[in-house]
Amino acid sequence: MSIQLWFLLLFFLLFHLLLHPCLPLSSAHPLDPLTAAEISTIRRVIQSSHLGASKSLAFHYVGLDEPDKTDVQAWAESATRGRRQRRRAFVVARSGGETHEIVVDVADASVVSDRVYRGSGYPIQTLDELEAAAALPLNYTPFVESARRRGVALSDVVCSPLTAGWFGEPGRGRRRLKLQCCVAGETANFYMRPMEGITVVVDLDEMRIIGYRDRVVVPVPKAEGTDYRAAKQRPPFALETKPGVVVQPAGKGFRIDGHVIRWSNWDFHLSYDARAGLVISLASVYDAQKGARRRVLYRGYVSEVFVPYMDPAEEWYFRTFFDAGEYGFGLWASPLEPMTDCPANAEFMDGYYATQDGEPVKLPNVFCVFERYSGDAAWRHTELGIPGQMIREVRPEVSLVVRMVGALGNYDYVTDWEFKTSGSIKVGVSLTGILEVKGTPYTHTDQITTDVHGSLLAENTIAVYHDHFVTYYLDLDIDGLNNTFIKSKLKTARVADGGDVPRRSYWTVTREVAKMEADARVEIGSVPAELLIVNPNKKTKMGNHVGYRLITNGAPAASLLSDDDYPQMRASYGKKQVWVTPYNKSEKWAAGLYVDNSRGDDNLAAWSLRNRAIENVDIVVWHTVGFHHIPYQEDFPLMPMLSSGFELRPSNFFEINPLIRLRPTKHTHLPNCTLIV
Amino acid sequence: MSIQLWFLLLFFLLFHLLLHPCLPLSSAHPLDPLTAAEISTIRRVIQSSHLGASKSLAFHYVGLDEPDKTDVQAWAESATRGRRQRRRAFVVARSGGETHEIVVDVADASVVSDRVYRGSGYPIQTLDELEAAAALPLNYTPFVESARRRGVALSDVVCSPLTAGWFGEPGRGRRRLKLQCCVAGETANFYMRPMEGITVVVDLDEMRIIGYRDRVVVPVPKAEGTDYRAAKQRPPFALETKPGVVVQPAGKGFRIDGHVIRWSNWDFHLSYDARAGLVISLASVYDAQKGARRRVLYRGYVSEVFVPYMDPAEEWYFRTFFDAGEYGFGLWASPLEPMTDCPANAEFMDGYYATQDGEPVKLPNVFCVFERYSGDAAWRHTELGIPGQMIREVRPEVSLVVRMVGALGNYDYVTDWEFKTSGSIKVGVSLTGILEVKGTPYTHTDQITTDVHGSLLAENTIAVYHDHFVTYYLDLDIDGLNNTFIKSKLKTARVADGGDVPRRSYWTVTREVAKMEADARVEIGSVPAELLIVNPNKKTKMGNHVGYRLITNGAPAASLLSDDDYPQMRASYGKKQVWVTPYNKSEKWAAGLYVDNSRGDDNLAAWSLRNRAIENVDIVVWHTVGFHHIPYQEDFPLMPMLSSGFELRPSNFFEINPLIRLRPTKHTHLPNCTLIV
Structure with missing residues (x-):
């Protein structure tokens, strides 16, 4: 290949890049949700920041930091389509007992801002902490005793995390949760079998039970008749209907x-x-x-x-x-x-x-x-x-x-x-x-x-x-x-x-x-x-x-x-x-x-x-x-x-009924269907 | 065939008839609507009665005279199923300016009762009289003049019968109708082209115009854009959707x-x-x-x-x-x-x-x-x-x-x-x-x-x-x-x-x-x-x-x-x-x-x-x-x-959700569809 040809190729490549400055992002929409790769980047960026040292760092919300409406609208109207879109994430994380609002530039892999929120209220609870909290009673002696009093096997107990609300408590309060414990056992529908009369309060930051009361023993409803799983149903069954499926002979629209x-x-x-x-x-x-x-x-x-x-x-x-x-x-x-x-x-x-x-x-x-x-x-x-x-x-x-x-x-x-x-x-x-x-x-x-x-x-x-x-x-x-x-x-x-x-x-x-x-x-x-x-x-x-x-x-x-x-x-x-x-x-x-x-x-x-x-x-x-x-x-x-x-x-959006000029459906192409057995 | 065999056959036939005393009616339900044959019978019965002589006899309502609820319920609960059902019609007819309530026994082909109603109000108008009334203005000189004043061709006029209501008029009043006349012409949607400002009052029993006023001339809206018939639509058409049809591989349910x-x-x-x-x-x-x-x-x-x-x-x-x-x-x-x-x-x-x-x-x-x-x-x-x-x-x-x-x-x-x-x-x-x-x-x-x-x-x-x-x-x-x-x-x-x-x-x-x-x-x-x-x-x-x-x-x-x-x-x-x-x-x-x-x-x-x-x-x-x-x-x-x-x-009708015991639909029998071209 001659030098000239090399130059020509280089020129074309540069030209192409100048015209499409972010070619790999061309199909991305500014409102697209964060991808798995982007979420991984955000994690890496935050863990590389000063917050990374904190053992208690927890991600409570990771989502798109919505671009300004004017920018999105301009993009949608093609004025800026093709231009590199700002791609930022809004993260709410907890660390050291504090709530951080972090904006991450995903493309630059950098923290744009990190602000500690000091107002009232706490972020969405993570699935992990809810799961951890729900498991606490099983190793909590007073609860084990409550289960024994009710004749409930611990292995059958399923506890659900309930937010505790706010009822006039002064100050910022602790991140608390209450638990409703139920009995699964033979049924998947443990909700129908509450262990009533028990209050369990969990501190989520400390992940431990901070309040417990077994006020009154109430019979646990029986499992019989509560399960909804098909495999658990016995006759008489409900009457069935004939199957029906929508087919689209010309494909999806x-x-x-x-x-x-x-x-x-x-x-x-x-x-x-x-x-x-x-x-x-x-x-x-x-x-x-x-x-x-x-x-x-x-x-x-x-x-x-x-x-x-x-x-x-x-x-x-x-x-x-x-x-x-x-x-x-x-x-x-x-x-x-x-x-x-x-x-x-x-x-x-x-x-x-x-x-x-x-x-x-x-x-x-x-x-x-x-x-x-x-x-x-x-x-x-x-x-x-x-x-x-x-x-x-x-x-x-x-x-x-x-x-x-x-x-x-x-x-x-x-x-x-x-x-x-x-x-x-x-x-x-x-x-x-x-x-x-x-x-x-x-x-x-x-x-x-x-x-x-x-x-x-x-x-x-x-x-x-x-x-x-x-x-x-x-x-x-x-x-x-x-x-x-x-x-x-x-x-x-x-x-x-x-x-x-x-x-x-x-x-x-x-x-x-x-x-x-x-x-x-x-x-x-x-x-x-x-x-x-x-x-x-x-x-x-x-x-x-x-x-x-x-x-x-x-x-x-x-x-x-x-x-x-x-x-x-x-x-x-x-x-x-x-x-x-x-x-x-x-x-x-x-x-x-x-x-x-x-x-x-x-x-x-x-x-x-x-x-x-x-x-x-x-x-x-x-x-x-x-x-x-x-x-x-x-x-x-x-x-x-x-x-x-x-x-x-x-309502007065269209000048007339927009479907008046809809041509009637032709029925010459009806599907001919057979069973696949 | 031997005589014995003939007797045997006869015996079986009689036995069958005794068990099913009204075999031809066996599938009839006491609430079935009147059949065409029954309506013809009712007509014959009433025309053969004293009302038949009246030239003005008009059927305004012919429907099933609902059997007593207790009888229907007894039938439905099989207690009387198979027994011959009473089959009566309720007819509202007008004759000689009077409203008759006639009960006809359809099976017996006889009038059970015929009562003249003397209270206020009149029966449903017949389609025939509405049609006749709607045609009256076309031969009514003042209306012809109104059409001329508006530049409307009489052949384009379509009049709709409007009930006149009751507004405190004393006495029983006449059977009146008002007409709204419109212009069809190029459009099927004559409703969008009223000849406003005209009042036409029709006496239905006399079938003639008894009141007329052309109060004010208002422009008749143009035909353009009013038609809804597919054949009359011009581009730009509305966007179409892909056809979709429900198929039932196991048939109707x-x-x-x-x-x-x-x-x-x-x-x-x-x-x-x-x-x-x-x-x-x-x-x-x-x-x-x-x-x-x-x-x-x-x-x-x-x-x-x-x-x-x-x-x-x-x-x-x-x-x-x-x-x-x-x-x-x-x-x-x-x-x-x-x-x-x-x-x-x-x-x-x-x-x-x-x-x-x-x-x-x-x-x-x-x-x-x-x-x-x-x-x-x-x-x-x-x-x-x-x-x-x-x-x-x-x-x-x-x-x-x-x-x-x-x-x-x-x-x-x-x-x-x-x-x-x-x-x-x-x-x-x-x-x-x-x-x-x-x-x-x-x-x-x-x-x-x-x-x-x-x-x-x-x-x-x-x-x-x-x-x-x-x-x-x-x-x-x-x-x-x-x-x-x-x-x-x-x-x-x-x-x-x-x-x-x-x-x-x-x-x-x-x-x-x-x-x-x-x-x-x-x-x-x-x-x-x-x-x-x-x-x-x-x-x-x-x-x-x-x-x-x-x-x-x-x-x-x-x-x-x-x-x-x-x-x-x-x-x-x-x-x-x-x-x-x-x-x-x-x-x-x-x-x-x-x-x-x-x-x-x-x-x-x-x-x-x-x-x-x-x-x-x-x-x-x-x-x-x-x-x-x-x-x-x-x-x-x-x-x-x-x-x-x-x-x-x-709501507390069933002991439990009646669909809990519904077995899940199997999807092994999906239809295989091709286009019929």
């Missing part, structure tokens, strides 16, 4: 490109976070009429799940869980089972989280994505009004579902994001799994004469009343960044007496623009109203502000706790189902960044008290889907799905 | 035996009625644990659909439709389109109604029945709490859907009954079709300075605010005839100060038994409560009353009209979503038997005023699913589906 999913008129980014679980970003819808992709949701995820129980007994009063902030909704996500958790036509994605030691762990099948053919129509009409004609037009509905299941100990939360070709996003949350029950001497309701704070579901088994409040973070950017929240209130009006018509009343609509945060705290159902998020800078041709509206798909529920009660102070946003705040990068978690032992000083309601302007700025809508749960016997030993949710529906 | 449908643990009777449409009867669920079939719903159907519009203008104030009582929800049912209205795995059933002349007409594909594989789980749990074990159990959900679409002129109501293996019945009602719009000079919202009672969706097109209240008749017989309605109210309680625990509040449940009808008028959401229908005579082993509860799947809506307004008087039940009445065979229709020109003296609220005892008797629950409809541009020219509904969910 969506494409997963890294973490970006493209399907029909929707584009969005799907990411895993140990705290939030499933995160949808940059969801935009293609408007065929305009020939343009239009922004809808910058970011949406479960921000908090507040689950207060309603029994004031010593062993129960503190059970007021914050599943995202105390446990990590994503950390407890369950690998989804193909064919059952998601249908045969689903695709799956994995997630990665960091252990207490900072090591990456793969969560296989943490999400599934599938097209749903519900058998419903998207729109239809039969017209018989034109003499001599019979017109019928029907367009079947197809949607795309993205699913994650957070299996937080006993409960399983199925969280769905369903994208519809109509432009709607339907968010579903379904509860299943196992109730928390309380041991009781009662074996029949006839024996009960006082308030037992729950339902007697089996002998010695009371399922305690409780709530679930799933709060969604919805950073809507309807057709652009600056949006306004509007309550369209329906009000009865009188027809003037003595007018031309005998009608006496009608309702009309009063639009109330929420100018300040105080205007946007809504208890749904208190007055008839529609709740809209509009872009006041964009109008349809007719002059209507483009927007979306929030529709609840279940009866709304709000917290019934007293305002002066500690769990209510911590979840003080729980009495309104809707809040709107101006976008603030630091306001991500409805109950605050540090929820364990929190006091409500850094939560949604606290931020909202500043009463900032929210008109025509970048706003975030917070919506809580609530369930008051009075248990019934069908919930034993494992409850059937109970569902609720909401819909974000285009 | 349900059986249709006459009108009885058996699927998995459900058995029910499905019947068509010209007024109610889809009627579910004798729904019972098999309790595998008890080895017994248990009653749930004796009869359920859409009893009324009240749709008041909110514009007090002369041409609009009266638009307060009762779609079932004035038009016939079943009469306007739409033949369902295979593959789009219902999925590929659906089966279809026909219905039969009588024309004005009494002739039977087949409504093909009036119902579809299909199994839904939603891709959701019926229950699931992942258990990681037992050291060293990873347990995951998931059971996919399969349900059975029964569907009818009532296409009442412009609107299409998709009504679904979904039976779940969990024991739930989910009732869905979805709105689609076309809005009623008002012509207006406005072409942009900037021009609007007053309340226009609707939304400007296109040039010259205001979609008027309105409601839909779909009221269901639910004769629940939970595990037997006598039931009780209970409100389980959630109430906040205080923890005594200075107690052992620092918790300050919790909620608990107060069960309020509805003893009288007044106790059971519920505005859902006004206080947090669960609504139960229990059998106070049956308890679970634990001592809980067996029951079902009513759960709303959408935000509740109630009528906002003033109590003194005429449409509100007629639909005075509309301010509460739940009413409970003691079963009374004559109380079937929420707005009364005769709704056209009704005054509210024979409706659900009027009956409830008697405040009868409802505790531990046969009760009927009436539940209204409501929609306040503020139109948006997406609703133009045809609205995407908007859904709501409710669930009847077993």
Whole structure:
């Protein structure tokens, strides 16, 4: 090879590198979750820092340090696509009894900042410390004695870690946990066999039991009838149904490109976070009429799940869980089972989280994505009004579902994001799994004469009343960044007496623009109203502000706790189902960044008290889907799905029904199916 | 053949007949709808009676005269099965200006009774007279002149019959109708092109125009953009989705035996009625644990659909439709389109109604029945709490859907009954079709300075605010005839100060038994409560009353009209979503038997005023699913589906989750599919 040729080759190589300065990152999206390799780098970087010397170094949260919204938006709009993306991680670690907030530059493998957090509250507990805490009673003499008193074999005992809450204790408090010990033995459903009457308090930093009381011995419910595993079931079996499978003769209609999913008129980014679980970003819808992709949701995820129980007994009063902030909704996500958790036509994605030691762990099948053919129509009409004609037009509905299941100990939360070709996003949350029950001497309701704070579901088994409040973070950017929240209130009006018509009343609509945060705290159902998020800078041709509206798909529920009660102070946003705040990068978690032992000083309601302007700025809508749960016997030993949710529906967003110009499905290509035996 | 052999054969035949005294009827169910042959018989019988001489004889309703509940129940419990069933029809006919209520014995081909109804209100209008009325303006000189003034070709005019309501007119009033005339022309969507400002009043008995006013000329909206027919669409088309079809490699799981449908643990009777449409009867669920079939719903159907519009203008104030009582929800049912209205795995059933002349007409594909594989789980749990074990159990959900679409002129109501293996019945009602719009000079919202009672969706097109209240008749017989309605109210309680625990509040449940009808008028959401229908005579082993509860799947809506307004008087039940009445065979229709020109003296609220005892008797629950409809541009020219509904969910009905003992689906037999090209 000649020298000239060498130079030419070198020139081409340099040219290529200049054009694509970070070629290996070209497919990366700025919001992609941390990879296993990145998590390993972060661990190495922090362990090489001054913190590495600490024996107590523990990683409590490792996640993407979200780039600035303007940068992400610029990238998404291609202005900076191809340019090297900043790639930073946000790490919450504990060391020497202190909470560190560390920002790591992943590409540079360096610590950008390390700040000690001195406010109230503690980070998400690590799975490792929960596991260690749960094992403590088995070697704790007083507990061994308690087990003996109850005739329970230690080898059958399973203890569950319960966050202890905050009940007015002064100072910063210790990182405490309480344990609920149960008896497994013949059953996998140990939750149904509590060793009632015992309080075990664990100091998590010291990892030892610091409080213990065996207040009262209550019969442990029997194992019989509690197991839910197929292998343990005996006749009579439930009647079966015939199998049915969705087949897609022309293949799947969506494409997963890294973490970006493209399907029909929707584009969005799907990411895993140990705290939030499933995160949808940059969801935009293609408007065929305009020939343009239009922004809808910058970011949406479960921000908090507040689950207060309603029994004031010593062993129960503190059970007021914050599943995202105390446990990590994503950390407890369950690998989804193909064919059952998601249908045969689903695709799956994995997630990665960091252990207490900072090591990456793969969560296989943490999400599934599938097209749903519900058998419903998207729109239809039969017209018989034109003499001599019979017109019928029907367009079947197809949607795309993205699913994650957070299996937080006993409960399983199925969280769905369903994208519809109509432009709607339907968010579903379904509860299943196992109730928390309380041991009781009662074996029949006839024996009960006082308030037992729950339902007697089996002998010695009371399922305690409780709530679930799933709060969604919805950073809507309807057709652009600056949006306004509007309550369209329906009000009865009188027809003037003595007018031309005998009608006496009608309702009309009063639009109330929420100018300040105080205007946007809504208890749904208190007055008839529609709740809209509009872009006041964009109008349809007719002059209507483009927007979306929030529709609840279940009866709304709000917290019934007293305002002066500690769990209510911590979840003080729980009495309104809707809040709107101006976008603030630091306001991500409805109950605050540090929820364990929190006091409500850094939560949604606290931020909202500043009463900032929210008109025509970048706003975030917070919506809580609530369930008051009075248990019934069908919930034993494992409850059937109970569902609720909401819909974000285009409302003057499109000029017309976007599916009118959908060509009807042709049925000439039906599948011919045979059994594979 | 020998004589002996002949005798033997005869003996066997006689023996057979004695055992089965009505062999040809053996498959007939006492609640089966009238067959075409039966409708013909009824017509013949009535035409042969004294009414036959009347030239004005018109059949307004021909349906099954429901046998007594005790007889049906006895039949269902096999006590009288095989015995000849009484087979009677209830006919409402008009003759000589009078309304006749005629009971016909179909088997005997005789009139059992013929009573002239002299109260207020008129029967459902016949399709024939609506068609005749709609044609009147075309030959009515003042209207021809109105069309000319607007530059509209008469051949393009389509008039729709609108019930006129009752607005305090004294006496019994005439059978009147008002007409809304529109312009079709290039579009099938004539509803979007009203000839605003004209009032046409028709006397139906005389079939002539008795009132006419052309008050104001308003521009007729243009045809462009209004058509929804596939053939009329031009690019840019909406993005398509890939086809997907449910295949059932082992075949369908349900059986249709006459009108009885058996699927998995459900058995029910499905019947068509010209007024109610889809009627579910004798729904019972098999309790595998008890080895017994248990009653749930004796009869359920859409009893009324009240749709008041909110514009007090002369041409609009009266638009307060009762779609079932004035038009016939079943009469306007739409033949369902295979593959789009219902999925590929659906089966279809026909219905039969009588024309004005009494002739039977087949409504093909009036119902579809299909199994839904939603891709959701019926229950699931992942258990990681037992050291060293990873347990995951998931059971996919399969349900059975029964569907009818009532296409009442412009609107299409998709009504679904979904039976779940969990024991739930989910009732869905979805709105689609076309809005009623008002012509207006406005072409942009900037021009609007007053309340226009609707939304400007296109040039010259205001979609008027309105409601839909779909009221269901639910004769629940939970595990037997006598039931009780209970409100389980959630109430906040205080923890005594200075107690052992620092918790300050919790909620608990107060069960309020509805003893009288007044106790059971519920505005859902006004206080947090669960609504139960229990059998106070049956308890679970634990001592809980067996029951079902009513759960709303959408935000509740109630009528906002003033109590003194005429449409509100007629639909005075509309301010509460739940009413409970003691079963009374004559109380079937929420707005009364005769709704056209009704005054509210024979409706659900009027009956409830008697405040009868409802505790531990046969009760009927009436539940209204409501929609306040503020139109948006997406609703133009045809609205995407908007859904709501409710669930009847077993609540202490089963001893345990009835699906725990459901064996997991095996996936060894997956279909191998190829395309049929």
